[in-house]
Amino acid sequence: MEKQPPSAKKLLNTLVDADMVFWIMPPLMILLITGTLAQRWLGLWPAIDQYFSTFIIWAGPVPLPGAYILLGVLSINLLLKFLFKSDWKWEKSGIALTHLGAIVLLLGGLVTAMTARETYMLIPEGDSTPYTYSYSQRDLLVFQGDDLLARYDFEDNKNWNFEKLPFGIDVQYACANCEILRRAETENYDETLPYQSMAQFMAFKEKPLDPQPETNLTGVQLNITGTSQDGIYMAFDGMPKPIEFEHDGQPYLIMLGKAQYPLPFEIELQDFVEERYGGTDMAKSYHSDVVVRDGDVEWPYRIEMNQPLTYRGYTFFQSSFEKGQGFEATILAVVENKGRLFPYIGTAIMTLGLLLHCFIALGRKRKAQP
16 A cells, blocks of 8 residues: 555544444434434425435534435445454454445445435226326426426426427416415406416415425416417416417427326236224225236236335335225335345345354354363
8 A cells, every 4th residue: 555644544544443433323313313303393305305315404504414424424434444454364254244244234325315216106996007206396397299398396496497498488486385365365466467277266375384295285376478378377286287278389288296207117906905993984904906017017916004016126015095985096105226135235244244253253262162
């Protein structure tokens, strides 16, 4: 190894020092407790974004290290200790393997944090779908006929750029969680303005975000120009009818909804079954009998509360359901995790290392006996 400057050597010794773990674990535990408690007020996904999926946490004007920095330093400490401080002897091979398993676990956590995506599927009984939907992300979609022309992330609505569209759009109002009011009863109602479609009767008013982001009613009010039906339109989650107009003889649609992700296969819900406790309306258990279709291949599977379906990197959990008059639908939580094998590999390596260490220690003990 090349001779290092004193400062670099001191930094390396600090990062390799075993005491580093004892300095990192307390703030990690505080972060875990604080982020878990914050879910009660912020909701699951906002709490994860604010406390866990971040490099910096702001305590007022003071920046504090987030989970990414703390876990990153811990990973570097274990990796450098493994490479430069391991005693590369047979007698210490079990400890070295155990350290390697811990590094694999942390690497898997990094891959999961950077690549995992949690979405959901809602499938009415008898229907099938190849799409999942985001719990929190909303997109504004612009279609020309059946072709998707543009997609805009709602969280970036202040920076939306519509210059590439063949008509004009101006965002007049946007709210992450909207209350719907009667247009004629709002303060600034002006009956001379060219309100179109639902905007003639409805208006938005922002209200506090719900802790469960999937229940927020996201909406925008748009002023559309350069079309055959210029005017002020509204779009929001679950809107029964999209914004429709024509430009140069071509039909266009605009809709706002949860971000949609295609699967490389589709799932059909054949039957949803709910079991209740006797004499009550409380659900005891429920399951979904589905058929997975992947090209010319298909097979049935039962997804239960403790029996998910795993296929092609996706895991489907029985999450909830919806029922109405003559209507039943299952709600499946969908997790795409490219790092799902790391915990198994890391745990196996750690187990092997501990067993090897015990075996070597037992051998030394036997040799030491007279």
